[in-house]
Structures are given as C-alpha cells and as structure tokens.
Amino acid sequence: MVKITIDGRQVEVKEGMTILQAAESIGIEIPHLCFHPAFPPEGSCRLCLVEIEGRPKLELACSTIVQEGMTISTQSETVRQARRSVLEFLLAEHPLDCPICDKAGNCQLQDYYQEYGLFDSQFKENKERKSKKVALGKNLILDRERCILCTRCVRFLKEITRTGELGVFQRGLRSEIDYFPGQPVDNNYSGNLAELCPVGAITDKDFRFQTRSWFLQSGPSICPHCSRACSIYIDYHVGFPRVELDKYVYRIRARENPEINDYWICDFGRYNYAYLEKKRATKVLVRENGQAQEGDWDSQIERLVKKIKEFYLKKKTNRIGLVLHSALTNEELYLAKKIFQEDLPEVNIFLIDPPEGEGDNWLLTPSRTPNLKGLELIGLQPQKFPPEKPLTELEILIIFAYLPHGEDQYNQLRSLLEKSHFSVLFTAHQTALMNQVDVVFPTTLLAEKEGSVVNVEEKLQKFPAALTPPGTARSEREILLTLGRGLGINFSFYRQLKTPAAVFDQLSQDISYFRGSK
Amino acid sequence: MMDLSPETRKKITQLTAKYPQKQAALLPVLHLIQNEMGYIPQEAEIWVAELLGLQPVRVKEVITFYTMFLEKPIGRYHLQVCTNLSCTLAGAEHILNYLIKKLGIKPGETTADGRFTLTTVECLGACEQAPCMMINFDYYGNLTPEKIDEILDGLE
Amino acid sequence: MADKEKYLTKLFGLKNLHKIEVYLQNGGYEAAKKAIKTKKPQDILNEVKAANLRGRGGAGFPAGVKWGFVPQGVEKPKYLCVNADEGEPGTFKDKYIMSHNPHLLLEGIIITSYCVGIHQAFIYIRGEYEMIARRLEKAIEEATAKGFLGKNIFGSNFDLEVIVHRGAGAYICGEETALLESLEGKRGHPRLKPPFPASIGLFGCPTVINNVETIANIPFIMARGAEWFTQIGLPKDGGTRIFGVSGAVKKPGIYELPLGTSLRELIYNYAGGLPEGKKLKAVIPGGMSAPVLKADEIDIPLDFESLMKAGSMLGSGAVIVIDHETSMLDVLRVVSKFYAHESCGQCTPCRVGVAWINKIVQRIAAGGGQPGDLETITRLASAIKGKTLCPLGDAAAMPILAIVEKFKDELLDQIGSLKDN
Numbered sequence A: 001m002v003k004i005t006i007d008g009r010q011v012e013v014k015e016g017m018t019i020l021q022a023a024e025s026i027g028i029e030i031p032h033l034c035f036h037p038a039f040p041p042e043g044s045c046r047l048c049l050v051e052i053e054g055r056p057k058l059e060l061a062c063s064t065i066v067q068e069g070m071t072i073s074t075q076s077e078t079v080r081q082a083r084r085s086v087l088e089f090l091l092a093e094h095p096l097d098c099p100i101c102d103k104a105g106n107c108q109l110q111d112y113y114q115e116y117g118l119f120d121s122q123f124k125e126n127k128e129r130k131s132k133k134v135a136l137g138k139n140l141i142l143d144r145e146r147c148i149l150c151t152r153c154v155r156f157l158k159e160i161t162r163t164g165e166l167g168v169f170q171r172g173l174r175s176e177i178d179y180f181p182g183q184p185v186d187n188n189y190s191g192n193l194a195e196l197c198p199v200g201a202i203t204d205k206d207f208r209f210q211t212r213s214w215f216l217q218s219g220p221s222i223c224p225h226c227s228r229a230c231s232i233y234i235d236y237h238v239g240f241p242r243v244e245l246d247k248y249v250y251r252i253r254a255r256e257n258p259e260i261n262d263y264w265i266c267d268f269g270r271y272n273y274a275y276l277e278k279k280r281a282t283k284v285l286v287r288e289n290g291q292a293q294e295g296d297w298d299s300q301i302e303r304l305v306k307k308i309k310e311f312y313l314k315k316k317t318n319r320i321g322l323v324l325h326s327a328l329t330n331e332e333l334y335l336a337k338k339i340f341q342e343d344l345p346e347v348n349i350f351l352i353d354p355p356e357g358e359g360d361n362w363l364l365t366p367s368r369t370p371n372l373k374g375l376e377l378i379g380l381q382p383q384k385f386p387p388e389k390p391l392t393e394l395e396i397l398i399i400f401a402y403l404p405h406g407e408d409q410y411n412q413l414r415s416l417l418e419k420s421h422f423s424v425l426f427t428a429h430q431t432a433l434m435n436q437v438d439v440v441f442p443t444t445l446l447a448e449k450e451g452s453v454v455n456v457e458e459k460l461q462k463f464p465a466a467l468t469p470p471g472t473a474r475s476e477r478e479i480l481l482t483l484g485r486g487l488g489i490n491f492s493f494y495r496q497l498k499t500p501a502a503v504f505d506q507l508s509q510d511i512s513y514f515r516g517s518k
Numbered sequence B: 001m002m003d004l005s006p007e008t009r010k011k012i013t014q015l016t017a018k019y020p021q022k023q024a025a026l027l028p029v030l031h032l033i034q035n036e037m038g039y040i041p042q043e044a045e046i047w048v049a050e051l052l053g054l055q056p057v058r059v060k061e062v063i064t065f066y067t068m069f070l071e072k073p074i075g076r077y078h079l080q081v082c083t084n085l086s087c088t089l090a091g092a093e094h095i096l097n098y099l100i101k102k103l104g105i106k107p108g109e110t111t112a113d114g115r116f117t118l119t120t121v122e123c124l125g126a127c128e129q130a131p132c133m134m135i136n137f138d139y140y141g142n143l144t145p146e147k148i149d150e151i152l153d154g155l156e
Numbered sequence C: 001m002a003d004k005e006k007y008l009t010k011l012f013g014l015k016n017l018h019k020i021e022v023y024l025q026n027g028g029y030e031a032a033k034k035a036i037k038t039k040k041p042q043d044i045l046n047e048v049k050a051a052n053l054r055g056r057g058g059a060g061f062p063a064g065v066k067w068g069f070v071p072q073g074v075e076k077p078k079y080l081c082v083n084a085d086e087g088e089p090g091t092f093k094d095k096y097i098m099s100h101n102p103h104l105l106l107e108g109i110i111i112t113s114y115c116v117g118i119h120q121a122f123i124y125i126r127g128e129y130e131m132i133a134r135r136l137e138k139a140i141e142e143a144t145a146k147g148f149l150g151k152n153i154f155g156s157n158f159d160l161e162v163i164v165h166r167g168a169g170a171y172i173c174g175e176e177t178a179l180l181e182s183l184e185g186k187r188g189h190p191r192l193k194p195p196f197p198a199s200i201g202l203f204g205c206p207t208v209i210n211n212v213e214t215i216a217n218i219p220f221i222m223a224r225g226a227e228w229f230t231q232i233g234l235p236k237d238g239g240t241r242i243f244g245v246s247g248a249v250k251k252p253g254i255y256e257l258p259l260g261t262s263l264r265e266l267i268y269n270y271a272g273g274l275p276e277g278k279k280l281k282a283v284i285p286g287g288m289s290a291p292v293l294k295a296d297e298i299d300i301p302l303d304f305e306s307l308m309k310a311g312s313m314l315g316s317g318a319v320i321v322i323d324h325e326t327s328m329l330d331v332l333r334v335v336s337k338f339y340a341h342e343s344c345g346q347c348t349p350c351r352v353g354v355a356w357i358n359k360i361v362q363r364i365a366a367g368g369g370q371p372g373d374l375e376t377i378t379r380l381a382s383a384i385k386g387k388t389l390c391p392l393g394d395a396a397a398m399p400i401l402a403i404v405e406k407f408k409d410e411l412l413d414q415i416g417s418l419k420d421n
C-alpha cells in the first residue's frame, strides 16, 4: 500500500495503481477518453492530465503509477484549464451534429463538455471534411468527422480479437480510421466497437436512428445463446403515454464481468434479440376435437396435475415423459429434479437442446444453451435421446421447449409425440409444435426471470428479471412449484419455496457447488 | 504475382534475414519496390504483407504515414522543391513559381507527357545550398531560374 | 586558433577520406583498436562520463549517463540506434560527417557498442539521404573486410554488425521513440515514456540512441581522454559543435567551433556576416524548434545553459539567420506549416492545436487576418506547450510563441496591410 493525497484527501491505495485508478477507488472522477481498462494506457487524448506536486509539468493520470507521498490535484486551476483546452481541441474539428447523433446522451465527449468544458467555440477556420458514412463491415458505420482518434477501435481489434482489421491511415490532422480495401471488419465481435467508441464515430447499423438513448432503460441479464452465458444489458423502451411503439427491446450490450466476458459480447448474442418479442406465446391454448381454443391457466394445470396423480397412484409413472432443455435456470432445473426425479419415480426424462453450432474459440461455445453445467451439477439424469431401445407408449408427455432458432423442435420430438396419449407444451414462442399437443402454456424467457445459471467454466451468475413477460406467460419456476404443490407428495417442501432466492437457498443446502456463493 | 526483378527479390531476401524481427524490414523492402516500380501498387502491399507476416492494413498504415512512399505512379522525374525556412529566406517561392510556370503544372501535379511531377517538401537537410530541390534522389542547390533551365535540359 | 581546436571536421578537406585506406593512413580505427584491445567497457564508460559529452541531437543529455542506464547482465540483446534522421529544419551537419568521414561514425559505433555490450547497431538515416546511405554501406563493407566489423573484431571475441536503415519522409522519426517504432516497421508514433529506451527500446530490448555527431565524438574522447575534451569548450559542456549556418549569411555552411563561442562571432566572423545591404533582424539559434532571438540578443555564448537562460535552446546547432527584408509573418507561416505537416497525429493538442494555429496563420497570410488572431495563436500555443505526448508539441509551440511575442507589432502591421490590399 502507498499513502497519497488526492485533492486534499489522504488515502492508502494499492501499490502499482495508476492515479486514475486510485482516484476512481475513492470516487473521484478524472475525465479520460483514450484510456479503457481493457488495454494498456495509450496516453494520446491528453484529457486525463493532473497536477503532481513537485513536477514541472502536468502528468497523465491514466499512465502514471502512484508513489508514496504523492500529492495530486485533479481540480486545480491549471488542471481545469488544460482539460478545457483538450476539450476545445477535440471539439474544434468535431461536427456539431449531436441532435442527429446516435451516441448523444451516451457520449463521453458530450458529457465531459457539459462537466468540464462549457466554453464558446473560438474555432473560425474551415473544418476538415471527411467521409461521414463509411461501412466498416456488415454491422458498423463510421463517421470520420466525429472520430477523435482515440484508437480504441484499432486496439480492440489488434489486441483483443487479434483480427486487426482497422488501422490509422495518413497522419497529422488528416489521420483517419480505415481498413485495407476489401478487408472490412469481419469477426464475431464487431458490435463491441460501437460500444467501445467513446463518441458517435462508430455506430451500429442495427441501432442507427432507431431511438434516442435517453428513452431507454437498461436491465441486467445474461445472454441465453451459448454456454458462456455472458453478462448483458437489455436496453428497452419504457414507452410513451398513448403511443404504440413497434419495438420494445432496442439493443443488447455487454455488461462488464471480469469473471466471464470482461467488457465484450459476441455478435451472435448481440444481434439475436428479436426472439424477445417476435411470435411470443401469450395465451393458454387447449385442443379439443382438432380445434384450438383459449384456455385458462389454473384449470389446465389442475387437469395436468390430476393426470399425473392418476398414474402416480397406479404406480405407472414410468409412462410419463418429460422433455427439458438447459436454457432453464438452476432454480427451475432443481425443482424439475425434485418433482420428476425424486417425488415421481421412473419418469422418462429427456434432455433436448438445440443442435450445437460453431464455436469461435473465445466466448461463443458450440453448445447453444446457457446452463448445461447447472443441469449437470444439480444432478438431473436424463435418458439418452433418441433412446436406444424402442420407446414404450407414453400416457403423458410434458414438454419444455427451448428457444426456436430456425430448426423446429417438432422434428426432434415427432417420435415421442406419436407415442403419447396426452401432451402438454410449455413454450415461450409460437411454433409448429403447438399444433401437435393437447395444451399449450405460454412461458417466460431468461430475460424475464430472476434466477441463476452456471456457465461452461462453472461460473455461477445470478440475475434479476430485466423485462416484463408478455400476456399471461408464467415462468417455469412458478409452473413447477404449482405442480409440486398440486401433486401433494411433498407439499410442505414446495410451499416454503416462494421466491427464486428461497429455491436457491434450498438448492445450495442440497448441493455443495452452490454453497457459499452469494 | 508480383513483377519484381530477380535482383530486387534477392535483395529483399537478404534484407529480411538481417533484422531480428521480420516486420522491421518493412521500410527497406518498400523502398526497394518503389525503386523498381516507381510507386507501391496495392498488389505489392499485399505481397509485402505476406512476405513479412503482416496484415495488409499494417502495410497501408505505414505507407500512408511516410511522405516518400507513393501509392500512385508519378512522372519520371520527381521535382521536390524545399519550401522550408532557409530556402524560403533564399527565395524558394520564386524557384517554385518559376517551375510552375515553366512546367505548366501546380505542386502535386504531373506534366501531360509524364516526365515531371512537382511537389513541395519540407527541409531537405541542404540549407547551406538554399534554395534547393531534389530530383529523384539527386540534390540540386543554389538554384536560380538559369540553373533550373540547365538542369532540366540536361535530363533525358 | 579555432582551427587548432577542430577535430571532427579537421580531415574533411582530404580527398577520398571516405575510403578506408585514407582514413587508416590518418590514424583511423586506432581508437577503436585501443578500446577493444586494452580497455574494459567500464573504463570507457567512466571516460565518457568524465568527458560529460552532451548529446548533439537536440536535448543535450550526457551520453555517458544515458549509456549507464542500460541494464547490464540481462539476457536480452541490446541495440544501438544512431540517429541520422536530421530532419530539424536548418540542420545539415550530420550529412557532412557521414558523407566526408563515414568511417569516423563507424569507429564511434564500434567503441560505443563495445562499451555497452551491443552486437547490432542501426544507423537510422533520413530517406532523402539515399546517396549517403549507400556511402555508409560501402564503408561498412570495407570495415568488415578489414575485420573491424563482423565477427571477432580486431581479433577479439567481440562481434558487431551495423545496418543502415533508411526512413521515408517523417520529421517525427527523429524523435527517439518514434525512431524505434519506425525501425520496427511501423508508423512513427512516439511512445509513452516511461519506460525509457535504455530499458525497453528496440524490439522491447535495452537500446542506446545517440545522434551522429555525438557518436563521432567518441573516438576522440577514447584517443585523447576526457581531460582533453573538457578543456575544449566549457568545463561542463566540452568539445566542439558543428554549427550549421544558413539563411541570410555570405558563407552558409558548417563551422566546427568550441562550445561557448559567441553567436555574433559565428555569424559575423565565420559565416561572413549578412550579404551586402542586408541587416540582421533575428536568429534561430538551434534548429527551427528553438525560439527566435532578436538582433540585439546575439551576444550570447553558444552552449546549452546560456541559450536556455535566454529562453531558447542550442538544439541541433543549426543557426538560421533572418534579415530585415524578411517578413516575420512569412517565418511564422513556414514554421506553423512545417509542424502541422509533421505532427504524427497521435495526440490531441498537437494534432488539432498545431493544425488550428496553422489554419489561422495561413488565413492571415492570405489577407484574412482578424483582430484577436495573435491572441488566439498565443492562447492555443500555450495550451499545447507541455501537454503533448512527445516533445514535438513543445517544438512547435515554443518558436511560435516567441515569434508572436517578439514580433507582435510587425505582425499586426502586416495583418493590417494585407487586409487593406
């Protein structure tokens, strides 16, 4: 530890910290643009200059390591003056098009100007003209006039993805970000550039001109698209009174998590969010004599419970089939295990996940669900599917359907359905499968539930519900609890598990892996 | 495939072996290519990149940084007139204007017959002979209009 | 008198000095031989430190101290980079050393490398000096053939390879860390310091960077000793410097003189004074980056301390003489254009600030000057000074500030008269 003084406050900080980090650790903000914690300091924007007692010049907060006894000022008149100058330089050649810039409201340059600048522009010369709409790759647009040449984008591609598509061409004031002709940004992490760019120079085609960032709320969640289970934010529109928006969710962003995904997410996860709204199942549907009609939750669940009970009493639970997937939370999988593996013996449990895709040796895994590890740790023991020996007839088939990604689950399940007398489907989406079952229940997506998952590296993440579920959709956790209680085999156990947190507590008492994790 | 003479290729091979890291040979290799081809075409950028284990974008970053590397062909004689201080003090402006009139081109342009390209440059390190210019790699100092006539007449 | 004290350029009059035979006939390579055969590296380091040889490239940092920073006993190779970029406007001295006496430079490189434990040295020479680069390469060939370079130099077990590396048109590559980047095959973007090149330099290895003239002094210090060296010039600033004089003088060229010679003497006694009918207006004493001195400020000794006290600097020893007919607006125009053209573009104040000043100056020069322009220039230059990543920002801001401050009235007059036209 070293003792230093920042703005008159004496503090002890860890050795080897930079002034920027030290200040941050005690809540003092030092404006900075080129510095990003994912990279070594670059020292090029010069915005983070601070005064160190005894040094003739201002020094960079982003790269200067604290030393015992240092006295630092981040607010002296000299520092403020230097900061204003750097901002004045940055804005001199910067277009004044904030009103039509996607980054407005979320732009570091704009924020710092409000906070530390607020001068009138003295720049009377001709601004440099540069291209304002360069396609950097399939997802990104670059406005060179807005670029402040912090080179975060270049460094990300060089150091993080190691694909290195972007570079700085020309020099001096004519310097500009570009790619080699015919070799634009083309990797599964390109979307991060729009987030990383501190200004509105790189924008996301998907988000361009869609809305203003200040209308959006951000809900923390996790990405359900692969076993990395990256931490994300879901940005959604709270809506205006009396105005019908054609969109609810506007974008997915990376949520910092040094354990799992640092500051990044992959494009597969980022741009795959239409499923949150498109073709959602919202109503209970009951099929009678080939006709589907809206049904009601409670009576249909009761109907299912009754049927299960009947076979339980007849000791014929081996005639029940349950289809699960690993995009369910730990809490849900735990309840499923309790009911279908412990309370009811001999149920045929099948795990049917989406087919594997291609991984990319970084974040994206071949497996396309977020909680395969959780399922294993909880101790669910599904049968092989498709089964080795011919299936016996099933009286009841209960299906929890995974996210439809192109391939319809119906094909995978056809053989099971053909052997079942009564089938129910829990699904968040309207799919062809709906027409093949007796009852359809609308369920929620990970983004709409509170719970936890365990990723491919056995890292546990808890998350709250980010979005409100549509229609009458209920979470699988609620559904399973109702089943558990309704069956009455272990009524008091399920009765006390009112919240996801209560389920988690129970789970961690049972399974050592979950113990000690908060 | 790149059209380079066997001599240049040989020199390039020798060069790359000299440096502890391949990329360090980038500037010298680019000089060799430009000497032979007159400029550095895009296919050469790709070729060099592969030779040195780089991405083409790294090569282009470098080429666009240094003023001596040319991305487009220019005239046979590259007249580079110094307009920095010592030369300005010695009348570089008159020299430049004389050339502009004589050749009928502005700085940055090439004569229609492709013989001359005129550019202005910063200090050439020959201020004791101001005003001065370079034609390709040859220095010419203490320039006067008469001397310029003589020099240009002496070129093929 | 002064001729007696010349040593660097003393032999420059000899025909074919650049050939190794001629150099050898005149005692060439004796110092290197002596060093390698009879001295320990530490002895040489002590001698260079005692001589207090200050760098001739611009900053004037003592060479011995710099060499001493290089960690010894580490696994990594160490490198020497000789700075022959010579881009500072007004400077042309290194060209004379390399073209007249390339073997002197090589001999200096041998001694330096032996002293620091270096086995590969690079001469980073500006791209325009193509002929000189070839001359150096020829000299390296000759020296290698004699066994002065390559394996087992002078029969010892010391190896040294020297490579000539040409730049390609970028003033900033004279800045030592930009030079390293450039040598590594990259854009000439100066590096953030620390770390300093002595610990992490070329290819991430400990590296010594010295100017051509600095290295050319080494064989003499080796041969004649530190005491001899400190007796020339000033005790703390010993030896001679090769001053390059250009602009409004009768005899522009190089003049090797002891440090401490007066600027007036250099201009009037050596460079022949101003041409007939011209009067002295101003002098830039150390390359374009050095703040201008007015005609009445030239009674000043040419050494690092004195010029610093006068608010300027000795820099590369390039003296540019400006006569009364030259408009200072023209000078300002050339200076600001130069730095705007040469900014690497990496850091904000230099990239935008210097270009901004240049835009104002070019507008004024085109007749569009406005009240307050000079104040704006001063304000912007002050905002650049001391706040950039590398010293180029200061190199641009300081001469601009000096011109505007010292010639304000003239500039205002010119702004007015240009507008009237």
Ligand SMILES: Cc1cc2nc3c(=O)[nH]c(=O)nc-3n(C[C@H](O)[C@H](O)[C@H](O)COP(=O)(O)O)c2cc1C
Residues within 6 Å of the ligand: C054, C055, C056, C057, C058, C059, C060, C061, C063, C083, C084, C085, C086, C087, C088, C171, C172, C173, C174, C175, C176, C177, C209, C210, C211, C212, C214, C215, C390, C391, C392, C395
């Ligand atoms: C913008 C800039 C340009 C420079 N150009 C040169 C140059 O052309 N030659 C040179 O020797 N030093 C130049 N220098 C100084 C070098 O950075 C470095 O200090 C010098 O090479 C060290 O050698 P010395 O100690 O022997 O002088 C320059 C510095 C700056 C900031």
Ligand code: SF4
Residues within 6 Å of the ligand: A142, A146, A147, A148, A149, A150, A151, A152, A153, A154, A177, A196, A197, A198, A199, A201, A202
């Ligand atoms: S595009 Fe954005 S991230 Fe890239 S250099 Fe410009 S401002 Fe920085």
Ligand code: SF4
Residues within 6 Å of the ligand: C172, C189, C190, C342, C343, C344, C345, C346, C347, C348, C350, C351, C388, C389, C390, C391, C392, C393
């Ligand atoms: S001061 Fe100028 S030359 Fe130096 S790093 Fe900054 S932009 Fe580049």
Ligand code: FES
Residues within 6 Å of the ligand: A031, A032, A033, A034, A035, A042, A043, A044, A045, A046, A047, A048, A049, A060, A061, A062, A063
């Ligand atoms: S944040 Fe420190 S220089 Fe940019």
Ligand code: FES
Residues within 6 Å of the ligand: B082, B083, B084, B085, B086, B087, B088, B122, B123, B124, B125, B126, B127, B130, B132, C089, C090, C091
């Ligand atoms: S100013 Fe023209 S060569 Fe130096």
